Amino acid sequence: MANILLAATGGTRAPTQVELCERFLRDGHSVRLVASTHALRFIGAYMARKPLKLPMYLRHYRPAFRETLAYFVEKPREVPHIAEGKWADVAVIAPATCNSLGKLVSGISDSYLLLILRALPRTKKVIVVPSMNPEMWYDPHFQRNIDLLNATDKYCVLCPRRGPMLSGDWGIGAQVPIEVITTATYRALGLRKVRTETLSGDPHANGVTRLAWVRSAWSLPEAFRVVLVEPDGKGRRALMEALRHEYPMMDLQGFATATRALEWLKQHPASVVLTELDFPRGLSGLELIQSLRRTVHEPVHIIATSTRDRRVAGAERLARLDVLFIPKPLNLTFVAGMIAGLVRQAV
Ligand SMILES: Cc1cc2nc3c(=O)[nH]c(=O)nc-3n(C[C@H](O)[C@H](O)[C@H](O)COP(=O)(O)O)c2cc1C
Numbered sequence: 354m355a356n357i358l359l360a361a362t363g364g365t366r367a368p369t370q371v372e373l374c375e376r377f378l379r380d381g382h383s384v385r386l387v388a389s390t391h392a393l394r395f396i397g398a399y400m401a402r403k404p405l406k407l408p409m410y411l412r413h414y415r416p417a418f419r420e421t422l423a424y425f426v427e428k429p430r431e432v433p434h435i436a437e438g439k440w441a442d443v444a445v446i447a448p449a450t451c452n453s454l455g456k457l458v459s460g461i462s463d464s465y466l467l468l469i470l471r472a473l474p475r476t477k478k479v480i481v482v483p484s485m486n487p488e489m490w491y492d493p494h495f496q497r498n499i500d501l502l503n504a505t506d507k508y509c510v511l512c513p514r515r516g517p518m519l520s521g522d523w524g525i526g527a528q529v530p531i532e533v534i535t536t537a538t539y540r541a542l543g544l545r546k547v548r549t550e551t552l553s554g555d556p557h558a559n560g561v562t563r564l565a566w567v568r569s570a571w572s573l574p575e576a577f578r579v580v581l582v583e584p585d586g587k588g589r590r591a592l593m594e595a596l597r598h599e600y601p602m603m604d605l606q607g608f609a610t611a612t613r614a615l616e617w618l619k620q621h622p623a624s625v626v627l628t629e630l631d632f633p634r635g636l637s638g639l640e641l642i643q644s645l646r647r648t649v650h651e652p653v654h655i656i657a658t659s660t661r662d663r664r665v666a667g668a669e670r671l672a673r674l675d676v677l678f679i680p681k682p683l684n685l686t687f688v689a690g691m692i693a694g695l696v697r698q699a700v
Pocket residue numbers: 361362363364365366389390391392449450451452453454484485486489
């Protein structure tokens with residue numbers, strides 16, 4: 354069984370850490386908890402409502418003052434942030450705030466939590482679970498931070514989904530469900546099978562695989578159509594393969610040009626359109642997007658992609674059309690998560 358380090362930062366979803374802790378302990382893993390000062394405020398308020406959970410939390414909590422104490426000992430037996438990093442097989446930062454992700458990306462490690470994540474040995478992974486208001490998500494600097502995390506092997510970002518916010522807003526930024534976080538964690542650990550009772554509640558039902566869990570975790574709409582508009586045949590096929598692997602029930606349509614895609618989309622509804630912005634001939638990706646926004650009345654979620662830099666590609670203008678932008682080379686896991694997050698009905 355694995356050693357799992359759960360790091361919480363100061364978002365409204367900070368109590369997710371408690372839920373994750375309970376889930377991983379139930380599955381037989383060892384868990385350690387670290388939290389930012391802001392996260393502790395949210396968790397403190399949660400504990401006031403559910404005081405019975407406090408002893409469990411304190412048993413697994415790793416206080417930052419261990420690090421402070423180490424400064425005063427001439428030859429400490431261990432350096433706490435290094436020791437925590439070595440102990441963990443995988444780390445999960447859930448929820449991950451804009452603030453802490455900005456610090457992670459900029460190389461700032463001015464808290465015990467950030468220091469541990471920074472010192473995590475390079476063979477291990479950090480599952481990053483952002484959640485925030487849609488306007489914070491669309492902030493251009495935050496988007497660049499997500500791009501930078503997506504360009505690494507160490508950090509695996511689980512794209513938030515569309516959903517209701519505590520502020521009353523609705524849009525992208527809602528945290529993915531617990532099952533998606535646990536599935537990504539087990540995948541990072543290379544655990545192919547999970548305990549059957551976790552999956553189905555039936556301890557005698559043997560042989561249920563991780564894949565079954567992944568599917569049930571998302572409970573996506575029965576059939577939904579995703580249109581990929583990508584001039585590079587190899588890239589298009591790789592993306593289709595990745596999506597099919599994650600979501601076999603997805604109806605995928607691929608087009609090499611925006612012109613062909615638009616003709617087809619005028620006759621057929623689609624849930625998500627992912628389009629390149631530059632095509633050697635015919636309509637551009639932007640023209641396709643503008644036409645879809647004008648002529649297609651069914652709500653269609655649009656993701657644009659390009660090898661060009663965000664600013665050159667006009668990502669902020671696209672955001673005003675409620676179009677998400679992902680730079681190339683695409684992080685296929687993140688793209689698959691984003692598509693699922695767009696089509697999944699919010700609860
Ligand atoms: C009520 C409230 C809710 C908040 N929710 C979020 C959130 O969901 N996501 C986020 O990124 N920041 C949120 N913030 C802002 C963070 O708490 C703030 O940026 C803080 O500095 C984060 O510190 P940390 O990253 O060190 O935990 C919220 C703030 C308040 C007061």
